[in-house]
Amino acid sequence: MRIPLIAGNWKMNKSVAEARAFVTAVQGKLPAPDKVETAIAAPALFLETMLEANVDQVLRIAAETCYYEDEGAYTGEISPKALRQIAIPYVIVGHSERRRYFNETDDVINRKVHAVFRNGMTPIICCDETMGRQSSGEKIHWVVNQVSAALKGVPAEDAARMVIAYEPSWAIGSGSRASSDQAEEGCYLIRQTIADIYSDDLANGVRILYGGSVKPDNISGLMARDNIDGVLAGGSSLPEESFIQLANYQNL
Ligand SMILES: O=C[C@H](O)COP(=O)(O)O
Numbered sequence: 001m002r003i004p005l006i007a008g009n010w011k012m013n014k015s016v017a018e019a020r021a022f023v024t025a026v027q028g029k030l031p032a033p034d035k036v037e038t039a040i041a042a043p044a045l046f047l048e049t050m051l052e053a054n055v056d057q058v059l060r061i062a063a064e065t066c067y068y069e070d071e072g073a074y075t076g077e078i079s080p081k082a083l084r085q086i087a088i089p090y091v092i093v094g095h096s097e098r099r100r101y102f103n104e105t106d107d108v109i110n111r112k113v114h115a116v117f118r119n120g121m122t123p124i125i126c127c128d129e130t131m132g133r134q135s136s137g138e139k140i141h142w143v144v145n146q147v148s149a150a151l152k153g154v155p156a157e158d159a160a161r162m163v164i165a166y167e168p169s170w171a172i173g174s175g176s177r178a179s180s181d182q183a184e185e186g187c188y189l190i191r192q193t194i195a196d197i198y199s200d201d202l203a204n205g206v207r208i209l210y211g212g213s214v215k216p217d218n219i220s221g222l223m224a225r226d227n228i229d230g231v232l233a234g235g236s237s238l239p240e241e242s243f244i245q246l247a248n249y250q251n252l
Contacts, residue, residue, distance in 0.1 A: 002205065002206075002207050002229045003033075003034065003035070003036065003037050003207075004036045004037065004207075004223065004229055004230045005036075005037045005038075005039065005163060005207050005209060005229060005230035006036060006037070006038050006039075006230055006231055006233075006246050006247045006249070007038070007039040007040070007041065007062065007090070007124065007165075007209065007230065007231065007232045007233070007237075008039070008040045008041065008232075008233050008234075008236075008237020008238075008243055008246075009040075009041045009064060009092060009095070009211070009232055009233070009234050009237065010040060010041065010042045010043065010064075010234075010237065010238060011064070011097070011234060012043060013238055014042070014043075014046070014238065016045065016046055016049050019042055019046040019049060019050050020049050020050065020052075020053045022040075022050075022240050022243075023040075023050045023053035023054050023059065023061075024053050025240040026059060026240055026243065026244060026247075027054075027055055027056050027058075028056060029244045029247075029248075030058045030059055030244065030247045030248075031058075031247055031248060031250075032058070033058055033060075036247060036248075036249075036250070037060065037230075038058065038059050038060065038243075038247045039059065039060035039061070039062045039089075039090055040059060040060075040061060040062060040237060040243070041062040041063060041064045041090065041091075041092050041124070042061065042062070042063075042064065043064060044063060044064075044078045044083075047061055047063065047083075047086060047088060048086060051086060051087070060089050060090060061088060061089075062088060062089065062090035062091065062092065062124070063078065063083050063088050063090070063091045063092070064091075064092050064095070065078060065091065065092060065093070065095070065098055065112075066078045066079065066080040066083055066091050066093075066112065066115065066116065067079060067080065067112070067115070068080075068108065068111035068112045068114070068115040069115070070115070070118075070119070080112075080115045080116055080118070080119040080121065081119055083119065083121065084119040084120055084121055088121060089121060089122060090121065090122050090123075090124055090163070091112075091116045091121050091122075091123055091124070092123075092124045092126060092165075092232075093109055093112045093113055093116060093123040093124065093125050093126070093150070094109040094112070094113075094125055094126045094127065094128075094146070094150060095126045095167070096126060096128040096167055096169040096172060097172075099128060100169075106145075106146065106149035106150065107149070109125070109149070109150050110149055110150055110151075110152050110153070113125060113150050113151070113154060113162075114153065114154065117154065117158040122161055122162060122163060123162055123163070124162075124163045124164075124165055124209070124232065125147070125150050125151075125162060125163070125164050125165070126164075126165045126167050126211070126232070127143050127146040127147055127150070127164065127165070127166060127167070127190065128142075128143075128146065128167055128168065128169050129142055129143055129166075129168040129169065129170075129186065143166070143186060143189055143190060143193070144189065144193045147164065147190055147193045147194065147197075148193065148197065151194075151197055156198050156199070156202055159194070159197075159198055159202060159206070160198075160202050160205060160206070162206060163206070163207045163208075163209060163230075164190050164194075164206065164207075164208045164209070165208075165209040165210070165211050165232040166183065166186040166187050166190055166208060166209070166210050166211070167210075167211035167212050167232065168182070168186065168212050169212075170212075171211075171212025171213050172211070172212045172213070172234065173213070173234060173235060174212075174213060175213050176213060177212050177213035177214060177215075177218060178210070178212055180221045180222050180224070180225055180228075183210040183212075183222055183225065183228055184225040184226065184227055184228060186210070187208040187209075187210060187225070187227040187228050187229075188226075188227045190208050190227075191203045191204075191206070191208060191227050194206055207229040207230060208227060208228065208229055209228070209229060209230040209231055209232045210222055210228050210230075210231055210232070211231060211232030211233065211234070213235075214231040214232075214233045214236060214246070215233075215236045215242070215246075216236065216242055216245035216246055216249070216252060219231060219246055219249045219252070220249055220252055223249055223250075231246065233246055
């Protein structure tokens with residue numbers, strides 16, 4: 001059984017004080033993690049404060065990115081080893097904003113995936129699809145290529161615990177989300193790609209999220225689909241009331 005994962009990605013928003021207040025406010029208001037798992041990926045600067053405030057430990061505190069080396073002369077980078085030392089369970093890898101603004105290539109993303117696994121954490125691997133590619137009908141190959149490249153050399157025992165997020169970049173922050181049919185099609189395609197690389201059994205156990213303008217008023221239709229196991233929400237994960245609603249989507 002795939003436990004749903006409702007994840008937020010704060011990007012470069014909030015202050016340390018606001019991050020602490022958010023975690024304090026959601027205590028006791030999120031579902032039990034064996035029913036619906038919840039996570040917030042936040043800037044590295046906030047993580048220890050959030051971990052301290054997370055008294056009931058229901059919310060998973062995640063990182064938005066990390067580097068692919070564990071340590072060394074890499075000024076400004078975030079060490080996956082240091083994330084592991086503070087017990088961060090999930091790291092987002094390959095978000096479309098990292099690809100676009102920080103020139104992360106498929107090769108860099110693949111190295112980061114290996115680094116996250118090497119340090120015992122779970123990557124949330126994002127794959128993308130642009131509006132241009134969507135209208136020219138190229139999206140299928142694009143998503144397949146990104147997933148395949150990210151997983152190069154990843155053994156099945158690691159791949160079995162990964163999370164993948166399907167995030168068409170035309171739907172991110174635009175207010176125009178993919179329809180539940182489009183989101184299901186993308187997530188289905190990713191599952192087939194994982195099955196081709198590994199096996200049907202492995203693919204059936206992997207959680208695949210949809211991201212792009214997910215809100216409390218559209219999450220139910222997405223979560224009803226067979227291949228969508230959760231969401232990666234940006235803007236609507238920032239206010240605590242909205243994140244609590246997303247997390248409790250089964251009661252909306
Ligand atoms: O990682 C999250 C995605 O970029 C979605 O962001 P959004 O919900 O603000 O569209």
